[in-house]
Amino acid sequence: MYDLFFKKFRERIDLSPEEEIQIKSYLIPKKIRRRQYLLQEGDICKHIAFVEKGALREYSIEGGTEHIILFALEGWTVADLFSFLTGEPAVYTIDALEDSELVLISKSSHEELLQTQPKYETYMRLLITDAYIALQKRLTSSISLPIEERYKNFVETYPDIVQRVPQHMIASYMGLSPETLSRVRKKMLNQK
Amino acid sequence: MLEPLIAHFESYLPLKESEMQLLEGRVTQRKIKRRQHILQEGFPCKHYSFVVEGCFKMYGVDQKGNQHNIQFAAENDWIADIGSFHSNKSSKLFIEAIEPSLILQIEQQDLYFLYQSIPKLDRIFKVIIENKFVELQNQVLQNISSTAQERYAAFLEQYPKLALRLPNTQIASYLGITPQYLSEIRNERS
């Protein structure tokens, strides 16, 4: 139920069995089915969600169009961070692309852990740094690379997402129309 | 020399005298001329840079040689290619001073030392990066979803002071539009 959560944790920071038990007592195991919402925009984001199994996406809806800001597969963490931190209404919606198993951490548990468990705090700093790096790379590539290169980068960086997520969602993630992405893919196939 | 950095940290959490002393020798002050680079594509980003005075841009250059601005940083802000900084891999980005500037720099090993010896910095940097993450996520969202007009409005919100300070060409490059088009947008707004 928490295997991957602690595996990822230990990859970065040593934990004694006692520390693991302490942290575990704060975690919420939660299953969610395909197409169900974990968070709808306008609500307050009350949890950080770690994906043990399955796949979620986070997106904003503008004028009826969905713009995907994140795919979260096994090992990823997802939340509307601004809403979680400030208690302001969320601008993002999070739903499940597959039946999934999550580990949730509530705001009050998060704060208690930050106060009582320095290793949790360090881990959270590492997680947010990783997420920041991924965003910086994504923005760099979306601003300075031609579409073919961007798609190639995406496929190389996230082969699992390409396998498991429908193309029109990948187009939305890249800020392209599905038609444009499909043209680019055809062109790339022909070049091979 | 460290006062601005200490004041910045203390805007999050107060530091003890002993903690301030640990910063000594781990932080280097540098004066940077206008147009001078503190990061070049192809080299690893060796420093986390804190801007005391002046202003920087971080940008990438595409195959056609066009510059694309990704981020700006003025007083009390940080700038680095954080991915390259932590991985030691060569960066695809440049960081260049737009104005004569004064910065304080921390190298990777020193930052790790500071994380170890001042647990408070864990918290402070967690919060700094969280805030920057939210900004960057907004920017990515703008990038995939918005018109140039909306992106300009978001830029004004994110960098209210920089709008007057930065040359038009730099803002246009950040928005991914021509300077002419930016002037049109500005005229429309006024």
Add this chain to the structure above:
Amino acid sequence: MKTKQTIAVIGATGNMGSAISRALSNANYRLLLFAKDQAKLQTLVEEIRKSNVVADIESVDCSVNASWEADIILLAVPYQAEKEIAEKIREVANQKVVVSISNPLNTSFNGMVTEPDTSAAEELQKQLPHSKVVKAFNTTFAADFSTPVIDGKQVDSFIAGNHEEALQTASELVVAAGFYPILAGDLSVSRTLENMALLLIQETIKSNYDWLAGWKVLHH
């Protein structure tokens, strides 16, 4: 709140389980019903779907899975069964709101099987130390759910618990079911609430209220 919370109702085919499920199926919740008798459970689910086509309701054949998927777990079973189920779901109920509705009455309805210095809800909290146990719905009869206003007065429903979030959640459930919520105090107040149920049952039997009776605090 737009985002639906998921409630697992354990013992959904009973008097209380079915009454609560019917009532909450009209509100913005997703319901996962569990009961031992799957055939009976299926009939109940279909009946609720028929009376409310938009009800977000499903049967689940395992109490652990239902609780794992839930945000809120409601134990609509007798006191003894409550202890048994708590053992099974302890891990998946971690940090979740668990609603205890049971009244630990003895078989002659003249006293409690619990010691005077505790209550069913407190015993449950001991068993589930990392869950947010809250006492609710134990002072309302199953029949009240279809008639939450009796003699022109909305029946009160008392809530006790130690966690702010659980009290809030329970209060929303009570409102969704049509009752008036009264936050009575911390979890030890469950002793009083469970005894209030005992008294109401005794009065109901004595005066033949036909199980349509409830508590109301009158005030100006």
